[in-house]
Amino acid sequence: NAGVTQTPKFQVLKTGQSMTLQCAQDMNHEYMSWYRQDPGMGLRLIHYSVGAGITDQGEVPNGYNVSRSTTEDFPLRLLSAAPSQTSVYFCASSLDRGVNNEQFFGPGTRLTVL
Amino acid sequence: AQSVAQPEDQVNVAEGNPLTVKCTYSVSGNPYLFWYVQYPNRGLQFLLKYITGDNLVKGSYGFEAEFNKSQTSFHLKKPSALVSDSALYFCAVRIVKAAGNKLTFGGGTRVLVKP
Numbered sequence: 001n002a003g004v005t006q007t008p009k010f011q012v013l014k015t016g017q018s019m020t021l022q023c024a025q026d027m028n029h030e031y032m033s034w035y036r037q038d039p040g041m042g043l044r045l046i047h048y049s050v051g052a053g054i055t056d057q058g059e060v061p062n063g064y065n066v067s068r069s070t071t072e073d074f075p076l077r078l079l080s081a082a083p084s085q086t087s088v089y090f091c092a093s094s095l096d097r098g099v100n101n102e103q104f105f106g107p108g109t110r111l112t113v114l
Numbered sequence: 115a116q117s118v119a120q121p122e123d124q125v126n127v128a129e130g131n132p133l134t135v136k137c138t139y140s141v142s143g144n145p146y147l148f149w150y151v152q153y154p155n156r157g158l159q160f161l162l163k164y165i166t167g168d169n170l171v172k173g174s175y176g177f178e179a180e181f182n183k184s185q186t187s188f189h190l191k192k193p194s195a196l197v198s199d200s201a202l203y204f205c206a207v208r209i210v211k212a213a214g215n216k217l218t219f220g221g222g223t224r225v226l227v228k229p
Contacts, residue, residue: 004157033216040123042204042219043158058216090157099146099208100165103217105157 001026004106006091012112013081021076021109023091030096032074033058033103034066036087043090049074050097081113116141118207120220128228133195135223137188137205145207147188148217149179152202161203164188175199195227 007022025032033048035058045058049068063085065077074093078085088110092103117140127133139145146165150158162173169181179190188205205220 035219040221042118042221043217044219045216048216092158100163102148102160102163103158105150105159107157108155 003027004091004093004104006089006106006109008109009107010110012114013078014114015081015083017081019078019081021078021089021091021111023074023076023106024072025074025091025093025104026072027093027095027104028071029093029104030071031094031101031103032068033092034064034074034076035090035092036060036085037090037108038087046076046089078111083113085111086113087111116145116207116218118205118218118220120203120205120223122223123221124224124226126226126228127195129197130194133190133192133199133225133227135190135203135205135225137190137220139186139188139205139207141207145188147179147181148206148208149173149177149188149190150204150206151175152204152222154201158204161190195225197227197229200225200227 004025030051034046035043037043044060047066049055055066088108090108091106094101094103119138148163149161152158162171164171164181172178203223206217208217
């Protein structure tokens with residue numbers, strides 16, 4: 001199993017550009033989520049999905065959209081990039097939304113918005 | 115609102131010495147606690163979790179953590195640190211009924227183990 005994969009690894013955008021961060025998992029996990037990691041702030045939840053066709057907002061959803069058309073894929077879209085979105089983005093998955101399930105993380109995408 | 119605090123930004127320890135990384139939490143229900151480790155330029159890796167039962171939890175790579183309900187703490191420990199344990203460590207808490215049963219992470223503690 002490849003686990004959780006993310007592309008690209010690095011990306012530089014100009015303010016106002018849009019892009020999609022890709023995330024895929026091959027573990028048949030129902031629960032998937034996107035986090036952003038900023039220094040000293042830990043990881044903050046952007047959006048999450050409890051299954052195909054179901055998504056919901058986390059604590060910092062503004063400026064981001066998600067969709068979940070398949071169990072495997074959970075892309076994150078930046079609609080109009082802003083410098084405040086410069087961050088490292090992690091996708092994660094777990095078996096389901098059960099509270100005792102650990103999450104598996106992808107390697108991350110480092111995004112810089114100029 | 116639930117929260118997690120890691121009071122130390124960095125912990126320095128000599129190889130072979132005991133390592134402790136502190137974590138305290140604040141939740142209104144029963145806490146489900148996790149520790150993750152992040153090596154440079156990598157994603158987070160699961161170390162261990164406390165769900166219920168024995169307060170001392172053993173995890174990967176020789177790490178363990180002790181759940182203390184009265185002190186609302188879940189400190190990570192390793193009896194003898196290795197240079198390869200140098201990494202960023204995150205404590206996280208999840209409670210039932212939170213939106214999506216989401217994880218709330220602490221700010222992270224950088225561990226530096228010196229030879």
